[in-house]
Amino acid sequence: MSGNGDDNRNAGRWGEDPGRPASSPQFGPANPAQADPAQTGAQSFPGYSGYSSYPGQPGYAGTADQPVEDPEGQGGEGQVAVAAGVKEPRRFSTPAVAGMMVAVGVAASLLTGLIVNSAGSDSSSGTTFSTTVIGDREQASATPEEGTVEAVAQKVLPSVVSIQVTSGQTASEGSGSLISSDGLILTNNHVVSDAGSGASITVTTNDGAQYDATVVATDPQTDIAVIQAVGASGLTPITIGDPDALQVGQSVVAIGSPLGLSSTVTSGIVSAKDRPVQAGGESGGEASLIDAIQTDAAINPGNSGGALVNLNGELVGIPSVIATLGGTSGESGSIGLGFAIPADQAMETAQQLIDNGKASHPVIGAQVDTRETTTVGAVIAEVTAGGPAEEAGLKAGDVVTKVDDRVVDSGVSLIAAIRSHTVGDEVTLTVTDSNGDNQHEIKVTLSASE
Known part of the structure; x- marks a missing residue:
C-alpha cells in the first residue's frame, strides 16, 4: 500500500x-x-x-453487460419481450x-455566508463579536x-x-x-x-x-x-x-x-x-x-x-x-x-x-432486461453470437440468480456484479429457466467490452 x-x-x-x-x-x-x-x-x-428520473435523462441502455429497456413496456420491433410479468411498483411510506x-x-x-448580529447601542458602533474560549489551548493542539x-x-x-x-x-x-x-x-x-x-x-x-x-x-x-x-x-x-x-x-x-x-x-x-x-x-x-x-x-x-x-x-x-x-x-x-x-x-x-486514454469493461456477451418483473434474478434477453455467454451455454430466457456466491435479483444487479470483476476472470453463474426450474451452474470467462 x-x-x-x-x-x-x-x-x-x-x-x-x-x-x-x-x-x-x-x-x-x-x-x-x-x-x-x-x-x-x-x-x-x-x-x-x-x-x-433526472429531467431529460434517457433510460439506461447497454449490454449485460449492458441493460436493455422497454420504457413503455410495449415490446415491439427492436424490443425484447420478456415472458415474466411486470412487478407492481414499489410503495414508499414517505409522501415524497x-x-x-x-x-x-x-x-x-451559490452564496454561502455567515450572518452575525450587531452588538452595541447604535448603528454607528459597528459590529462586535463575543467569544468564549473553552478548554485548554495546549490540549487542543495535541496530536x-x-x-x-x-x-x-x-x-x-x-x-x-x-x-x-x-x-x-x-x-x-x-x-x-x-x-x-x-x-x-x-x-x-x-x-x-x-x-x-x-x-x-x-x-x-x-x-x-x-x-x-x-x-x-x-x-x-x-x-x-x-x-x-x-x-x-x-x-x-x-x-x-x-x-x-x-x-x-x-x-x-x-x-x-x-x-x-x-x-x-x-x-x-x-x-x-x-x-x-x-x-x-x-x-x-x-x-x-x-x-x-x-x-x-x-x-x-x-x-x-x-x-x-x-x-x-x-x-x-x-x-x-x-x-x-x-x-x-x-x-x-x-x-x-x-x-x-x-x-x-x-x-x-x-x-x-x-x-x-480509455477504459474497457468486463462483459459476459449478453443483454439483460432491466425492467422490474416478477422473476427474481436477471432475465437474459439476448446472447451475443460467439461471445462468452453463448460458449458457456447461456440462452435467451434464462434467469441468472447468482454470480459466484453473490445473489442477483435484477438485471442491474447482474451488470454491477460482472463489472466488479476483471477482464479474464472466470465466474460461476447460477441459472434457472423462466419458471425458476432446472437450476444449474455454468462457468463464463469475462471478455472486454468493445
Whole structure:
C-alpha cells in the first residue's frame, strides 16, 4: 500500500489490497457534482420502480453487460419481450418519492455566508463579536489519537482538492483526490464533463494553492475521470485502501467540497455494500452504473469525486451519487443515503485512462432486461453470437440468480456484479429457466467490452 507522498500511478501501487492482485477488478459503473442545484433533478435506478428520473435523462441502455429497456413496456420491433410479468411498483411510506441525483455544487448561483448580529447601542458602533474560549489551548493542539475522525482529517485533507469548472457565465464545483505528487487527480466524470471548448478547470488544494487543470481522460460508463493539475509538484497523494475489507457498520469519513465549502469533513458508517445504483448522466449524457458502497455520512452536491476513507485515512470509495426526496419542495441535500464507487474499481479504471486514454469493461456477451418483473434474478434477453455467454451455454430466457456466491435479483444487479470483476476472470453463474426450474451452474470467462 502506498503511503502519503508516494505516487499511486504505477502498476501495482494503486492500492495493493491484501486480498487482491495489483490490477484490481475493472469496474463498469455512478453520480454527486456538477449542475446548478436549481436545475439538478433526481436521478434514477432505471428498472427500479418508485424512483423519479433526472429531467431529460434517457433510460439506461447497454449490454449485460449492458441493460436493455422497454420504457413503455410495449415490446415491439427492436424490443425484447420478456415472458415474466411486470412487478407492481414499489410503495414508499414517505409522501415524497426518493430519487437518485448527482451531488453537484454550482458556484455561480451559490452564496454561502455567515450572518452575525450587531452588538452595541447604535448603528454607528459597528459590529462586535463575543467569544468564549473553552478548554485548554495546549490540549487542543495535541496530536489526535489514531483512529479518530480528527486524526483522519489531518491525514487526508492535504490529499483532497476542490475542483471548479467555469464555462461562460456558469461555474460548477466538485471534489477530487490526489493520486500522484505531481498533480494527477481522480474525480467523477460528471464533475468535469462540461469542461469542453472554452471552459477552464481550477483546482484548489487544502492549503489554498490553485492550479489550472486539464482533462487526461474520462469514462462515462463508470463515471470516472482523471485530470492533471498543471505545474504541480510536491503534493500529497492519498493512500489507497481495500474496500473489500469494509464491514457493514464500520465507521467511514467523507471529505470534499459540498456546496463549495472546501475541506468539509463528515462521518458515518458503511450502511451496505454491493449496492447496484444506476444514475443518468449530466445534461442528457451517458448513464453510469455503480456497484456502490452505501453510507450515511453526509454527502451533498459538490462532494462528487471526493474521498470516502476508513479510519486509517485510506481511500475506500469515491462519493458519486445521493438519494434525495422528490416532490416540489426542491430538497436536494443529504438524507443519509450516499453511494460511493469502490476505490479499487475506480483506480483500475483510472490506470487504464492514464495508460490508454480509455477504459474497457468486463462483459459476459449478453443483454439483460432491466425492467422490474416478477422473476427474481436477471432475465437474459439476448446472447451475443460467439461471445462468452453463448460458449458457456447461456440462452435467451434464462434467469441468472447468482454470480459466484453473490445473489442477483435484477438485471442491474447482474451488470454491477460482472463489472466488479476483471477482464479474464472466470465466474460461476447460477441459472434457472423462466419458471425458476432446472437450476444449474455454468462457468463464463469475462471478455472486454468493445
